[in-house]
Amino acid sequence: MFSYPTIRTTFLFVAIAIIALAFSDIAITSINPWRDLGRFFLGVVTPDFFSTEGLATAILRTVAFAFTGVALGSVCGFLLALVYRWRIVRLFSAFIRAIHELFWALIFLQFFGFHPLTGVLAIAIPYSGIFAKVYSEILDEADPEPRALLPMGTSAISMFLYARVPDVWDRIRTYTSYRLECGMRSSAILGFVGLPTIGFYLESSFSQGQYSEAGALLILFYVLIATIPLWVKPKLLPVYVIGAPFFLGEGLPIVWGNVARFFTEDIVPSPIRNNEGFGELGVWFSDLMLTEALPGIWNTVVLTQIALVFTGLLALLAFPLISTHFGGPARRTSGHIFLVIARSTPEYILAYILLQLWGPSMLPAVVALALHNGGIIGHLIGRQSNTIKLRADAGTGLNRYGYELVPRIYSSFLAFLFYRWEIIMRETAILGILGVATLGFYIDSSIQNIQFDRAMVLILITAMLNIGIDSLSRLIRRRLALQTMPTC
Known part of the structure; x- marks a missing residue:
């Protein structure tokens, strides 16, 4: 059954994602999508x-x-x-x-x-x-x-x-x-x-x-x-x-x-390269933080948290597609094909395709991240569900899903989800190259403007942010006693 800590953690992350949605740019901007x-x-x-x-x-x-x-x-x-x-x-x-x-x-x-x-x-x-x-x-x-x-x-x-x-x-x-x-x-x-x-x-x-x-x-x-x-x-x-x-x-x-x-x-900061002194270095760094780093960090975190929750939702909806406890061989075969396509397509390619079809906003990035990562987790917990022996009173349909299987695979599901949290943030940052205003957007802009000093600082910030999320994820998994296996 669900433990109180897992329920509390789930509701906390869902609440954060709902708040993040209020600050996100979710829209379809193309004329005829x-x-x-x-x-x-x-x-x-x-x-x-x-x-x-x-x-x-x-x-x-x-x-x-x-x-x-x-x-x-x-x-x-x-x-x-x-x-x-x-x-x-x-x-x-x-x-x-x-x-x-x-x-x-x-x-x-x-x-x-x-x-x-x-x-x-x-x-x-x-x-x-x-x-x-x-x-x-x-x-x-x-x-x-x-x-x-x-x-x-x-x-x-x-x-x-x-x-x-x-x-x-x-x-x-x-x-x-x-x-x-x-x-x-x-x-x-x-x-x-x-x-x-x-x-x-x-x-x-x-x-x-x-x-x-x-x-x-x-x-x-x-x-x-x-x-x-x-x-x-x-x-x-x-x-x-x-x-x-x-x-x-x-x-x-x-x-x-x-x-x-x-x-x-x-990559040497321009005030030092031009012998302008440490005072100008402080001004340079402050401008970089206020105009690029902080907006990039904010958008990266907002998009990551939304994508994380939608990834979890998609994984929970998708795992029955390949579970032997639901449907017949034809349904499971089609489910395998869908999950293979979802997890085999890199987030970057998915986001690129959706941006061409829907126009620039966070929506293509959210869908791309959720499809790819949800496909991976859905595949993993779907295979795990096949090893579960059902109780005699397991019921059928939604009863089997909601009262028998989900409670028994939920800890593994959370473990995989939190393991991919840092991976989702890495991908969120890089999707900025496609025009979403995450850290990658500002990094790519700096490189295009031949400002490699600014780009390197932003890359270092991206790395520190990812390391921080990875550490927080390990802490949560340890607190909830979740066991994980590496996933790509």
Whole structure:
């Protein structure tokens, strides 16, 4: 049954979301949204797979960036996990994973340009922080008994390789393969900043109103994600990882002088760079906080809290679609298809599509965040509901749903929801690049105006905000005794 703390926490977050709605910009501003939505769906059901030149190359490079970035991130993350008990390592890992891949890409574009290294590092760096956290948790849960059975005098390295790693290897492999799916989504959206992945062609098709081309790209992306278990086999992984860097394409040569100038001049606050003194630095920082940082933080938090509650609502409505306790095989198959599409489409792509159809406001962002994250949580708790053995008096329909299943999966539901809270905030910030006035909007504006010093301060604020939400989420989960598993 529901515990009093979970009920109180639920009502608190719902109340916060309702208050946030009063301060939000929720509207449909396009002249004829239903016509545009109809044209989009017509394009999806009449895809044109032959109109986009270089489509095969875009798919290949999407896969190549994902494999290279995730492989590099997993290796670095594993090394960090070995020393994760050090506070400095935990803080470093939390910081690098708090900055979204697109923000990393925007930073590296300033000195690497459209070089493959930009995309690889944009994925590898935040994934290193994620892998470090998850791998360390997995290693900490290793069974201590095998280590006790080793002979006296066994070295620490041998003990680690022969006693700890084999015990947790299956979990490490499962999570890494799962993270590869996330890497595919990250790789796709890098196209929105100019890298030659699927997102680049998708943005081009939408901007030109070529919905059949866009539909073909989306379908191919869903097929790519859905078939990962078929073509990503353990024996082939070394081939993929070794071969992927050769399919990243070529960029202009890196000018290392630009790299040095970026770190020694471009990101240095302009009052210091121009020798204007600390007084002017205070004025510069105050202006940045009042005109950009605080409005960005406010809109980011407002949008995050609304999206969080709608994510939870959608997840609770969606999990019966794949639960064996409701409907027949046909309904569950259609439910699986809906949830696969919802969770496979990155929030950024969903928000971009909806912004083209509905016009600029917070509504497309809320719907995109709720669909993607609600699809993930709905899938997870739907699978969990299939393991529940119903009582004899469970009833049917709404009675079974409201009195039997929801109370029994509610703790897990809250755990997944609070785990994704920080992830939703990361995505909320980055959606500002599309025009929603979150922190990403001001970061992108500063970069467009070649004010990298202001952009870096705003990125640091974004990271601190994400770290704060992550810490608050862990505190709430601990207070409510919620157990979670990592989700992308």
